Amino acid sequence: MEYMTTLSSGSGFWHPLLWLTAFVVVVVLAVIIRSFGARKYKMDTEQTKPFLSGNDESDPNEIHVRAGNLYWGYLETLKGYYEKMISLHTGNPADYLLWLFGVLALVVLIGLLA
Amino acid sequence: MSFTQHTPALVVGIPLLFAFALPLLGKIHEKIRNGLAIIGMLLTSATGLYLAYQVFATGAMAYVFGAAAPDLTIPPDSGGIPIRIIFSIDAFSAFMIVIISIVGLMSTLYSLATEKLRSGQADFFALLLLLVAGVIGMVSTGDLFNLFVFLEISSLAGAALVAYRIDKGLAVEAGLKYALISTVAGLFFLLGVAILYGQYGTLNMAVIAQNIRLSRLDIIALVLIIVPMAMKCGAVPMHMWTPDAYSRAPAAITAFLVVSSQAGMYVLFRMFFTMFNLNLNTVTFGWVVIILGVLSMFIGVTMAIPQKDVKRLMAYHAVSQSGYMLLGVGVGLATLGNKELLDACGRTAMIGGIFHIMNHALYKGLLFLTAGAVIYTTGKRYLNDLGGLGHTMKYTMIFFIIGALAIAGIPPFNGFASKFMLYESVFLFNPFIAIIAIVVSILTLASFMKVFHSMFMGPKLPQFSEAKEVPASMLTAMGVLALLVVAGGIFPDIIVRNIVEPAVNALLEQSQYIGLVMGAK
Amino acid sequence: MLANVPFIAFALIAIIGLATMIMRKNIIKIILGLGLLEGAVNLFLVALGYRQDGIAPIFTNAPSTKMVLPTVQAMALTSIVIGVATMALLLSFAVFIYKKYGTLNSDSINRLKG
Numbered sequence: 001m002e003y004m005t006t007l008s009s010g011s012g013f014w015h016p017l018l019w020l021t022a023f024v025v026v027v028v029l030a031v032i033i034r035s036f037g038a039r040k041y042k043m044d045t046e047q048t049k050p051f052l053s054g055n056d057e058s059d060p061n062e063i064h065v066r067a068g069n070l071y072w073g074y075l076e077t078l079k080g081y082y083e084k085m086i087s088l089h090t091g092n093p094a095d096y097l098l099w100l101f102g103v104l105a106l107v108v109l110i111g112l113l114a
Numbered sequence: 115m116s117f118t119q120h121t122p123a124l125v126v127g128i129p130l131l132f133a134f135a136l137p138l139l140g141k142i143h144e145k146i147r148n149g150l151a152i153i154g155m156l157l158t159s160a161t162g163l164y165l166a167y168q169v170f171a172t173g174a175m176a177y178v179f180g181a182a183a184p185d186l187t188i189p190p191d192s193g194g195i196p197i198r199i200i201f202s203i204d205a206f207s208a209f210m211i212v213i214i215s216i217v218g219l220m221s222t223l224y225s226l227a228t229e230k231l232r233s234g235q236a237d238f239f240a241l242l243l244l245l246v247a248g249v250i251g252m253v254s255t256g257d258l259f260n261l262f263v264f265l266e267i268s269s270l271a272g273a274a275l276v277a278y279r280i281d282k283g284l285a286v287e288a289g290l291k292y293a294l295i296s297t298v299a300g301l302f303f304l305l306g307v308a309i310l311y312g313q314y315g316t317l318n319m320a321v322i323a324q325n326i327r328l329s330r331l332d333i334i335a336l337v338l339i340i341v342p343m344a345m346k347c348g349a350v351p352m353h354m355w356t357p358d359a360y361s362r363a364p365a366a367i368t369a370f371l372v373v374s375s376q377a378g379m380y381v382l383f384r385m386f387f388t389m390f391n392l393n394l395n396t397v398t399f400g401w402v403v404i405i406l407g408v409l410s411m412f413i414g415v416t417m418a419i420p421q422k423d424v425k426r427l428m429a430y431h432a433v434s435q436s437g438y439m440l441l442g443v444g445v446g447l448a449t450l451g452n453k454e455l456l457d458a459c460g461r462t463a464m465i466g467g468i469f470h471i472m473n474h475a476l477y478k479g480l481l482f483l484t485a486g487a488v489i490y491t492t493g494k495r496y497l498n499d500l501g502g503l504g505h506t507m508k509y510t511m512i513f514f515i516i517g518a519l520a521i522a523g524i525p526p527f528n529g530f531a532s533k534f535m536l537y538e539s540v541f542l543f544n545p546f547i548a549i550i551a552i553v554v555s556i557l558t559l560a561s562f563m564k565v566f567h568s569m570f571m572g573p574k575l576p577q578f579s580e581a582k583e584v585p586a587s588m589l590t591a592m593g594v595l596a597l598l599v600v601a602g603g604i605f606p607d608i609i610v611r612n613i614v615e616p617a618v619n620a621l622l623e624q625s626q627y628i629g630l631v632m633g634a635k
Numbered sequence: 636m637l638a639n640v641p642f643i644a645f646a647l648i649a650i651i652g653l654a655t656m657i658m659r660k661n662i663i664k665i666i667l668g669l670g671l672l673e674g675a676v677n678l679f680l681v682a683l684g685y686r687q688d689g690i691a692p693i694f695t696n697a698p699s700t701k702m703v704l705p706t707v708q709a710m711a712l713t714s715i716v717i718g719v720a721t722m723a724l725l726l727s728f729a730v731f732i733y734k735k736y737g738t739l740n741s742d743s744i745n746r747l748k749g
Contacts, residue, residue: 007531007607008462014534016526016604023526060502060573067422067497067568071560075420085417089354091748093291094665094741097298097656099351104302104341107402111333114398197704259710266717270724277728283735287744290662290728297669297721298656301676304714308676311707312683358747421749 119184121165122177122201125211126251129158133243140236148226151239155222158246162215166208170616174204174630176256187631196318202256202630205616209468210253210380212613213475216598217373218246221366224483224591227584228364228490238278245271245370252377256631258307258317261381265303265346268374269296276363276371288362291355299342306338319389320631323624328393336394339385346378349440350409353433357417360429361495365486366591368425369479372432376471379436383443387621392451400448407440408550415557422496424485424565428478431521431561434554435474441551442467442536445543450622459542461618466535468621469614473528473602477520480595484514487584487592488569497568504570506581511570513592518566520599522559528602531610641682648675662732662739666725673718680711 006015041047050057057063075082117124132154140147169175177184179199187196203211222242229235248268255261273296277289307317309331314322326332345352356375360368386399414434421427442463449460487510488503489495504511520527523534533555541548583589602609620626648671655668684707692702733739736746 007535007610012538014525014531014606016531016606019525020604060575061577064501064572064575065567066501067564070564070567071419078416081416082420085413086420086749088351089417089749091354091358091745092741093294093662093744094657094660096291096295096352096354097665099354100295100299100341100345101653101657103344103352104337107341108334108337110398110402111337111395112330114395259713263713263717266721270720273728274724277731280731280735283732284746286728286731286735287747290725290732290744291747293721293725293728294665294669297725298672301669301672305676305679308680308683308707308710311710317706362747 118164118168120177121161121168122175122203122254123179123184125158125161125165126201126247126254128161129154129243129247129250132157133240133247136240136243137236140239144235147236147239151243152222152226154243155219155246158243158250159215159219162211162250165203166212166215169203169205169208170612174202174620174626176630177201177203188633195316196321196631199260200256200318200320200631201254202320202627203254204627204630205613205620206380206384206468206618207253209472209613209617210377211250213376213472214246214249214253214373217370217475217479217595220479220483220591220595221370224366224369224486224588225364227587228366228486232279234278238275241271241275241278242367242370245275245367245374249370249374249377253380256319258310258319258322259304260317262300262304262307265378265381266297266300268377269293269300269346272296272359272367272371272374275367276359278367279364281362285362288355288358292359295345295352295355299345302338303342306335309335309338318631319384320628323389323391324628324632326390326393328390336385336390340382343378343382343385344406344440347375347382347436347440348410348433349406349436350413350433353410353414356433357421357426357429360432360482361423361426365425365482365489368429368482368486372478372482373475375432375436376439376475379439379471383621386443386447387450388624388627391624396450397448400444400446400450403440403444403447404547407437407442407444408547409437410434410440411437411554412550415554415561419557419561419564422498424488424495424497424500424569425482427497427561427565428481428485431481431558432474432478434558435470435478435521437554438533438536438551439467439470439474441540441547442470445540446618446622449543455543459539461622462535462539463543464618464621465610465614466532466539468617469535469606469610470529470532472609472614473520473532473599476595476602477517477527477529477599480513480592480599481517481521483588483592483595484510484517487588490584490588491581492578497565500569501572501578502570502575503578503581505574506578507570507583509583509589510592513596514566514570516596516599518559518562520603522562523555524559526600526603528599528606531603531606641678641685645675645679645682648672648678660741662729662741662744663726665741666722666729669725670718670722673714673721677711677714677718680707680714683707 006013132150136150139150176187178187181198187200188194229238245268248264248271251264252261273289273293276292277286280286310322311317314325348356411434414430418427418430446460446464449455494500520529523529537548537551652668652671652675656665659665686703689701689703691705732744
């Protein structure tokens with residue numbers, strides 16, 4: 001069974017089929033546990049409303065969390081890094097060329113000195 | 115005269131033939147035009163896959179243009195020097211051709227639907243086929259000047275395609291930047307080739323590899339060749355054209371531009387391993403590649419997180435993922451001189467890095483196609499304008515989840531298999547770099563969570579109530595790529611053993627490549 | 636010394652081209668700088684292949700048998716052709732940018748950035 005051997009990384013191995021078997025077992029367990037839950041709800045009562053507190057559903061455009069609001073804390077913490085990085089990405093074609101020439105010169109130096 | 119002998123020429127010839135026939139014959143009727151485009155690409159892919167099968171089954175192939183016999187690399191009256199243009203296709207080239215064949219076919223299939231109602235389609239498909247021909251040529255040729263020609267074909271066709279839909283001038287701006295920097299880089303490449311020709315009097319890579327003396331001029335020539343190629347594969351800090359070009363090109367083109375960047379990476383590795391190998395100070399240059407890789411990984415992913423344009427965000431991830439490949443192969447290069455270290459971690463890191471090339475082309479292609487599908491249906495590309503599409507575009511959402519989990523390295527998708535090999539082997543080489551690689555993977559997952567949430571999750575928005583699932587040919591293209599991503603994750607060992615390991619061995623065994631052209635000694 | 640003149644010319648033209656690309660702001664001038672660099676590389680190619688008294692390997696009525704394989708000449712020709720295509724493409728991009736943005740200043744061609 002040559003094709004049942006695993007991917008070896010030198011210090012460990014990875015067997016996707018074993019992993020998949022374990023994954024399927026977990027999913028089956030989850031489904032079994034889920035099946036213990038209540039199956040039905042009563043139509044035309046307050047059970048169909050989204051909020052128990054009785055509030056109405058607002059405009060979907062207002063309750064959707066937009067991408068710009070995600071990771072606000074992360075971006076705020078690393079503000080210094082991002083300001084620097086974004087200011088380096090000037091979008092100016094001449095700067096693109098400068099970076100290319102710079103790296104070229106640097107690697108030539110490294111190559112000749114090494 | 116049999117077909118099987120001539121596949122190396124046909125695999126470049128077919129797309130070129132169709133590319134030049136399309137603008138003319140496409141005038142007759144649009145069905146003929148679409149038919150030509152898809153048949154041309156199908157034939158190219160079939161030939162490419164068959165060629166790869168030939169190489170993996172029977173060993174590397176050399177193809178001489180214009181000789182009495184296609185395998186007559188050294189004419190009897192030339193004094194032992196190959197004078198004609200030679201295609202040398204070994205396992206690494208074949209590996210790249212497999213990727214190009216798959217992604218190229220899917221890009222064409224997808225374009226048929228997205229471009230349906232737009233103008234100038236004949237030229238569009240002609241340029242796409244030219245791009246495919248250029249990229250296939252880059253990975254199969256054994257001649258340095260020929261490589262330059264194919265490099266320019268792929269750069270020019272790529273830039274023209276980026277700018278094709280003018281998009282209020284924004285696409286032209288991206289195309290201009292791409293064309294400008296790749297042409298300048300191409301000229302440096304040509305200068306490097308000229309220096310090598312001046313010293314060795316030949317353009318054939320195998321002959322130069324055999325005679326290399328490593329003078330100072332050789333090192334300058336090497337750098338003049340590899341830095342443009344690092345630019346082409348989008349290594350930081352020369353990556354800035356990547357987000358511009360990838361975000362403004364049509365989605366299918368972006369998916370193929372990823373592969374065209376990887377052809378640059380192919381040339382980079384070919385130079386190091388086949389042309390110079392141990393003659394070079396491999397530790398220094400290995401670390402140069404590793405540092406480029408680590409910078410690309412880290413800066414790419416951190417720049418991706420605050421992006422608001424979905425394709426620009428994915429483009430920064432393309433930069434970041436290229437870093438993994440550079441890192442893996444860089445570790446291989448740095449350990450090349452040390453047999454023990456090479457066997458302990460270098461070889462595995464290289465297998466991981468090369469395997470990642472294939473995985474990246476598949477899942478990044480898939481992700482760009484799903485982003486294209488969302489833009490196609492909604493007409494919006496900024497994440498802040500999107501939301502709730504999971505209610506109507508279920509298949510696209512599933513394909514996106516598969517791609518996003520694969521790029522973040524979550525099992526059982528293919529990205530995990532290659533990243534797993536990279537992490538563990540790089541950890542043996544230098545634990546600090548391995549930790550950076552894992553952190554980058556976590557940040558990748560985080561930023562794709564953002565994309566997933568803001569595109570597909572949330573309540574159904576009234577402005578997208580009319581949104582429908584995309585046409586079948588787009589779904590097919592995405593579905594095939596998704597299937598391959600899953601298959602690569604569940605059976606990575608089959609792919610690694612049959613395709614990736616021969617490719618890595620072809621890189622490591624310099625003498626085999628020389629022997630292919632010069633005859634075994 | 637005299638044999639080195641083409642190489643010195645190559646270096647001069649290349650440096651002028653590079654400097655133009657970095658220091659000029661107008662896209663047309665940047666593209667012309669690229670043209671200079673291209674010309675310089677072609678000059679380098681042809682200068683590499685020059686051999687005193689060498690003739691092209693055409694055997695009919697050849698005055699001598701001191702022949703030179705015209706590889707670099709072929710390379711330079713191909714490179715000129717590629718250069719024409721590149722220039723045409725880049726200049727057509729510049730025309731479109733001028734139409735849509737109303738400027739050719741590279742500092743303003745940075746709507747894609749960050």
